[in-house]
Amino acid sequence: MNAAPADQIRLLDLQALDSRLDQLAHRRRSLPEHAEIEKATADHTALRDLVVAAETQLGDTTREQTKAEQDVEQVRARAARNQQRLDSGAVTSPKDLENLQHEIGSLARRQSDLEDVVLDVMERMESAQTRVTELTARLEHATVVLEEAVARRDAAFAEIDADAAKVARDREAVAAVIPADLMKLYTRLREQQGGVGAARLHQRRCEGCHVEFSTADLNAVKAEPADAVVRCENCGRILVRTSGSGI
Structure with missing residues (x-):
């Protein structure tokens, strides 16, 4: 030739x-932000999953507390009705009085046990709420880290692409006469x-x-x-x- x-x-x-x-x-492919974004994305995904799990646990514990409080209220109301019957003098049979007093005592013990359950659930709910708050804050920080890395990558992309576009135009002019x-x-x-x-x-x-x-x-x-x-x-x-x- x-x-x-x-x-x-x-x-x-x-x-x-x-x-x-x-x-x-090569520079576009090898930007350090690619590794940063990959890590930040993995961290963000992991934290998001932890937040969802923590919120689910908090929701379950909240429902558990509501149920425990309802149980206490039911026992308390029944005990109050029994005490009212006892105080009214409407029950005159010694056997019925004995049974009523026995039931009132059983309800008092049951109420105490259920109130202990409520306290335990409240402690767990407080712990669950603290964990949700902590993980949510960490997720928000991870979101900022990811967004900043993406912004830096996009800014680098824009600079590289502008340079590449100019070089491509120069190349086209040279190639046209060969x-x-x-x-x-x-x-x-x-x-x-x-x-x-x-x-x-x-x-x-x-x-x-x-x-x-x-x-x-x-x-x-x-x-x-x-x-x-x-x-x-x-x-x-x-x-x-x-x-x-x-x-």
């Missing part, structure tokens, strides 16, 4: 722009050679693979016409000759 020396030189400009685009894409066949070869080699399709021959060395040319190989390159598209014998990239090539 042949191409004007000026077009071959433009390949170096194109390569520099493509390398810059690759660097920007012959199609030379561009096709460059693109294919770039895909095969890790993003570098054209390299400068500088100081007897290929800047693509950094192999130094022997005198014989350098003379062979020197013998090629100026418009010949030379390939590096070692890496296969397009070897662009310049005034600093040492030939």
Whole structure:
């Protein structure tokens, strides 16, 4: 393949722009905020689940307290009715009086037991409420941490994307004047050679693979016409000759 020396030189400009685009894409993928967001998201999810579990426990304990208080109230009301019957003198049978007094005593013990249950439930409910409050505060903090990390990432994205857009416009202008066949070869080699399709021959060395040319190989390159598209014998990239090539 042949191409004007000026077009071959433009390949170096194109390569520099493509390398810059690759660097920007790598930077975009490798932002430290990605790891921060991943960790912050995991922390946020875990805390959200803990809050849901704590709120569920609090709800269950609240219902348990309501039930325990209702049980106490029922026993208290029944004991009050029995005491009222006893005080009214309406019960005159000794056996009925004995049974009524026995029931009042049983209800008093039952009420005491149920009140102990209420106290226990209240303590557990207070503990559950404290845990909900604590976890909610931690979740709110985790939300802020996540939002700040996302904001930093998005700001970095915006900066990188703006740079990439400018470089892409410059690349388009350079690529537009490079012959199609030379561009096709460059693109294919770039895909095969890790993003570098054209390299400068500088100081007897290929800047693509950094192999130094022997005198014989350098003379062979020197013998090629100026418009010949030379390939590096070692890496296969397009070897662009310049005034600093040492030939």
